[in-house]
Amino acid sequence: MRTPGGGRDGAETEQGASLAALAEAGRDALADTARALGVDSLELHLSATRRVSRELDVHAGTAVTTRGESRTACARVWLGDSFGAAAAPVGGREDVRDVLAAAVRSAASGARGPVPPALEPGPDVPPALPEDTSSRLEALSERLLRTGLPPGVVVQAAVLTQTATWRAVLRADGGCRGEAGCAEEAFVRCETARGAVVDAVAAPPGGEVDFAPLRARLEEAVAALEGPAGPPSPGLPWVLHPAVAAPLVAGLAWLLRGDVAASTPALARAAGKKPFPSLLSVEDDPRQPLGTCLRTLDDEGQPTRALKLISEGRLAGFLHSAETAARLGAEPHGRGFREGTAPPAPSPLNLFVVPRADALPADCTELVARVETFTTMSRPGVVLLIAGGWEVRGGRRVRRIAPVELELPVMETFRALRGVGSDLTFFPTADGVGTPSLVLALTPPG
Incomplete structure (x- = not known):
C-alpha cells in the first residue's frame, strides 16, 4: 500500500x-x-x-x-x-x-x-520526500x-x-x-562480562556508512571489559577516549542551549568571559565533513551556519531559537528545532570539541569503554559515566581498570581539562556530538 x-x-x-x-x-x-x-x-x-x-x-x-x-x-x-x-x-x-x-x-x-x-x-519547498531507497x-x-x-x-x-x-x-x-x-x-x-556496550555509526552527508570504526571501538571495548581488572591508581590523569567522552560533550551541548542559559542567570552572565581553559574550543557546524546531520535551515525557516560557541576558553555564545534569542538579546542563527509537535527549541547540529593533537600523558588512567546506563544525566548539569579501560605506564597498557562510576558536573569537569587529542569522532548515540580524546585532572572515586 x-x-x-x-x-x-x-x-x-x-x-x-x-x-x-x-x-x-x-x-x-x-x-x-x-x-x-x-x-x-x-x-x-x-x-x-x-x-x-x-x-x-x-x-x-x-x-x-x-x-x-x-x-x-x-x-x-x-x-x-x-x-x-x-x-x-x-x-x-x-x-x-x-x-x-x-x-x-x-x-x-x-x-x-x-x-x-x-x-x-x-531553497523552495521540495515536491516530495526523497526517493525510496x-x-x-x-x-x-x-x-x-x-x-x-x-x-x-x-x-x-x-x-x-x-x-x-x-x-x-x-x-x-x-x-x-x-x-x-x-x-x-x-x-x-x-x-x-561487565555490562552492555552500545555504539553506532552514521553515513556522512552524501557518503556511505563506514563500519570499520565501529568494529574497532567494539573490539577495544570488549578487550577492556573482559578479564582480570582492578581499581584505578590515585594521582594519575584521566584520558577519556571519544566513546567515553561523548556523553560529557553532549552534557556541554545541553549547557550551551539558549533556554538553559535563559533560566540560569549565572551562566548567561558568563557570555564573553573565560570560564574554561584556553585549550577548549567548541563549534557547531552543519557542514562539518565528519558530522552526521546536514541541515540548511532550522524548523523556523532560518538558515543554519557554523557557530563558535567556546573560543579558546571564552564563552562566545549559546545555541538559539528565535524565542531564546529574543530573551537574551541575541541574533537567531538557525538552531530552532522541533521535537515532534513541541514548539521550536534550541538544539545543536554537529557540535564538537575542536581537536588539538595535544600529547597524551605517558602515565594515565585510560578509559576506552562506556558501559550502558539508563541515563547519562543523573541531574541537570551532571553527567553519569560508567567506564572501564587500562592503567598506562610509560605509554604502555599494564593492567585493566574495572568499570568506575563517575558523576561529573559539566562546568567543573571541563575546567579540569588538561589536553585535547586529534581523534575527532561523532556519535549518534550521544546526540550526534563529536569529540577527540580528552585529558582531565580528576580525583578517582572513593
Missing part, C-alpha cells in the same frame, strides 16, 4: 494529499486567514518522515524490516498581544486548515512570543555482518535505519523555505 506523499512526482496518494498539495493548501490557508484577521504574522511548519528499520538477529541469521511514515503540521499565530499555537498529524488539505484554525482559537492575551525574523531567500538496507546489513562486528562478540541487537525527511516553513507574507534529506545509521548493542 502506498503511503502519503510517497509519489516522487507529488501526485495524490490513496492515503491523502501529496506533500506538494499539502504545501499549496498551507499557502492558501495562510492567505485566507491573514485576510480574515487583517494580520500576516502567521506561520505553518509542515513535516514528513519515512523511517525504515532492519533489525538483525545475528545468531539466527534472520532480519525483520519495519516501515512507517508520518506527516505533521504545526501552526503559530501572533495577534496583537496574543499568541496561539497548535499541532497535529495531517493527511489532507482540510487537516492543514484545521491546525491553523486551532492555533487562532488558542490565542490568549498575555501569551505573546517573539515573531520570528523574515525568511531569507533560499530502503532496499539498500539489505546490502548494508550484509556489509555490517561482514565488516562491522568483531568475531566472538555477543551481539544482543543490531539495527540499521534509513530516515527520509521533508520540511516546509510557510509564512502568510509569502515567505517559504524547505528542504528534504535522507540519513542512514547502524546501532549495535554487545554484551560483555
Whole structure:
C-alpha cells in the first residue's frame, strides 16, 4: 500500500494529499486567514518522515524490516498581544486548515512570543520526500555482518535505519523555505562480562556508512571489559577516549542551549568571559565533513551556519531559537528545532570539541569503554559515566581498570581539562556530538 506523499512526482496518494498539495493548501490557508484577521504574522511548519528499520538477529541469521511514515503540521499565530499555537498529524488539505484554525482559537492575551525574523531567500519547498531507497538496507546489513562486528562478540541487537525527511516553513507574507534529506545509521548493542556496550555509526552527508570504526571501538571495548581488572591508581590523569567522552560533550551541548542559559542567570552572565581553559574550543557546524546531520535551515525557516560557541576558553555564545534569542538579546542563527509537535527549541547540529593533537600523558588512567546506563544525566548539569579501560605506564597498557562510576558536573569537569587529542569522532548515540580524546585532572572515586 502506498503511503502519503510517497509519489516522487507529488501526485495524490490513496492515503491523502501529496506533500506538494499539502504545501499549496498551507499557502492558501495562510492567505485566507491573514485576510480574515487583517494580520500576516502567521506561520505553518509542515513535516514528513519515512523511517525504515532492519533489525538483525545475528545468531539466527534472520532480519525483520519495519516501515512507517508520518506527516505533521504545526501552526503559530501572533495577534496583537496574543499568541496561539497548535499541532497535529495531517493527511489532507482540510487537516492543514484545521491546525491553523486551532492555533487562532488558542490565542490568549498575555501569551505573546517573539515573531520570528523574515525568511531569507533560499531553497523552495521540495515536491516530495526523497526517493525510496530502503532496499539498500539489505546490502548494508550484509556489509555490517561482514565488516562491522568483531568475531566472538555477543551481539544482543543490531539495527540499521534509513530516515527520509521533508520540511516546509510557510509564512502568510509569502515567505517559504524547505528542504528534504535522507540519513542512514547502524546501532549495535554487545554484551560483555561487565555490562552492555552500545555504539553506532552514521553515513556522512552524501557518503556511505563506514563500519570499520565501529568494529574497532567494539573490539577495544570488549578487550577492556573482559578479564582480570582492578581499581584505578590515585594521582594519575584521566584520558577519556571519544566513546567515553561523548556523553560529557553532549552534557556541554545541553549547557550551551539558549533556554538553559535563559533560566540560569549565572551562566548567561558568563557570555564573553573565560570560564574554561584556553585549550577548549567548541563549534557547531552543519557542514562539518565528519558530522552526521546536514541541515540548511532550522524548523523556523532560518538558515543554519557554523557557530563558535567556546573560543579558546571564552564563552562566545549559546545555541538559539528565535524565542531564546529574543530573551537574551541575541541574533537567531538557525538552531530552532522541533521535537515532534513541541514548539521550536534550541538544539545543536554537529557540535564538537575542536581537536588539538595535544600529547597524551605517558602515565594515565585510560578509559576506552562506556558501559550502558539508563541515563547519562543523573541531574541537570551532571553527567553519569560508567567506564572501564587500562592503567598506562610509560605509554604502555599494564593492567585493566574495572568499570568506575563517575558523576561529573559539566562546568567543573571541563575546567579540569588538561589536553585535547586529534581523534575527532561523532556519535549518534550521544546526540550526534563529536569529540577527540580528552585529558582531565580528576580525583578517582572513593
